[in-house]
Amino acid sequence: MQTQKLSFKHYLIIGSMLFGMFFGAGNLIFPIHLGQLAGAHWLTAGVGFLLTGTLLPLLGIIAISVTRSSGIYELARPIGKRYATIFMVLTCATLGPLFATPRTATTPFQIGIASHVSASQAPLFLLIYSLIFFAITYWASRKPTKIIDTIGKLLNPAFLILLAIIFGIAFTHPLGSAHATATTAAYQSDAFLNGFLQGYNTMDALAALLFGIAVVTTIRSLGQHDANDIAKTAAKSSLLSITLEAAIYLGLIWLGATSLTHFKISTDGGIAFSQIANAFMGVPGAIILAIMATLTCLTTSVGLASSFSEALHAKFPKISYLAWNRLACGASFLIANIGLDAIIAWSTPMLMFLYPLAITLIILSIASPLFQKDPIVYRWTTALTLIPAAFDALGAAPAVITRQGWAQWLLAFDAKYLPMAKLGMDWVVPALIGLMIGLSWYAIRRFILGRQLKGDQA
Incomplete structure (x- = not known):
């Protein structure tokens, strides 16, 4: 079958889709929190974080391309069919309704809304917010072929503009000097390794193994059918998205470190991000942050729900894609309400x-x-x-x-x-x-x- 040569614009679209899938809940809160923990050692910890947060996901996409696997099951099959099935199900459950997908709703709620309502009202507001959030997720992820339009062309530009506003103010009017801030005990001698382990929380390496399905499907829909061409396109596109993600990570880690001049170390990066936005812009900052967090987490939620449904439908075809998608969105809604x-x-x-x-x-x-x-x-x-x-x-x-x-x-x-x-x-x-x-x-x-x-x- 004849394969079509893609333009740089196509690479940008696919890279934008991947960025939207990868960058979500944990990608916002954990770098900020890492910066607060690492303090003056923020750059050393940041390098460790980048290895598991950006390089490893890139290698995951390359692994799927090199082996020409269609997904996580086929990638793990040389170990054994039973192992591959168990590993795939555990990964899908972790990225799907157990942890990652519910977190995409609770994180933006925590950093954009929870601080503005009373503790007694928070459960009701979370219920309403998560219901709307996962209703949109289900609507956008019903047809996998629409992922590229929903994520790459609509939500990502809005998110990047909002994030640029936060960074613009932070870099021109920093809260303090990152190199002069205190460092917690764990990061005084093992900043690199602790940053490496903090990168686990993004779940992006696992997501890369799961998103391979969506990547291959999207590339084929653009007219490429040769296995070698698909592998090269996947690698080039993922490199674009991972480079942008790495730059944002370092900015967020630095932002967390500088915040120690005015704030104590928070229990999570969501609270810290809310404090920083309020310090820079007051109520308008909180509103921008709430919109930004919702947009970026919604893109990830759509990608996770789609990839979860695709992977399990391919392995267990008797259950339809829509049925798996309903399970992903419904269970994620329920688990989200236990709290971040x-x-x-x-x-x-x-x-x-x-x-x-x-x-x-x-x-x-x-x-x-x-x-x-x-x-x-x-x-x-x-x-x-x-x-x-x-x-x-x-x-x-x-x-x-x-x-x-x-x-x-x-x-x-x-x-x-x-x-x-x-x-x-x-x-x-x-x-x-x-x-x-x-x-x-x-x-x-x-x-x-x-x-x-x-x-x-x-």
Whole structure:
């Protein structure tokens, strides 16, 4: 089938769609909060944050392009069909109705509306706001082919204009000097690693694996059908969106650090952002912030609901796309009403478990041509990543779990025997060991097979 050459305008449209999908709730609040925690070390922490917040999602899109996978299930299938199904369902649930999608409604409510209503009124206002929010999400995500128009051409420009207003005032009239602010204890010596782990909260690496479906569908709708052309277009377009996202992240982290001159460290970046906007522009600033947060989170909500429905409909075709979409929007509406703090608290353990598995999967996928996508390399690496990832999830669980005797024993074992356990990076060494075992096994089998072929030819 003949493939169409795309113009730079097409790359911009696809890149805009990806930016709208990636940049949402966590992308606003966590960089601000990171800046407050890191203080004078904001740039070091910011570099760590960019690795998991921007580079890793870019590598995720490239991984899908390199392997020519249609989605997260196919990407993980070399490990095993059952594992691929479980990993896909957990990722879809995390990005869908369990955590990420409900957060797209609670975050803009928290930073734009909650501070202007009483505590007793907040639940009712959240109910009304989230109902309208997810009704719009359902309407916009009913037909996946409309994603590019809904996100790329309408909502993104409005969001970027509003964000530019905030940054313009902040850069010309800064609240203080970021390099002169205090640094919390955790960021005095481990700013980079803590910034790296904070990037998990964006969920963008997981989203990249899920959004691959929407990217491929959109590129094909623009007239490209050759697999190599689709891969190149996906990589170029994602690079545009990730570069813009990285610039915004650094601006938000810097903004959080400068805010310490006037404000104490807040419990989350949403409160901090609201305080900063009010300091710059008063009530008009709060209104701009509420609109900005709603727009950016709505774009992400539409992308998440569409990709969730596409992925599960492809795997379980007996259930229609619209049925999955109704489930995503309906369940997200219900869970959103438990509040932002509860959503963040319960999502962290899942992210600490899934991210190491996602990181190793992305690296293996990109490097797969070197070992001919041999399942043995995938399986050894993943097997030795699973247990420490489970330890990390347990360590990040709410206190009601970590205070249990069995949990204390397991965490003590983890800290004693696995390097970097206290930093939440205890999966790194086991994963490298698994990778080396897998590659060695692959090399030995190739060597034996080569010797057998030579013997047969002789």
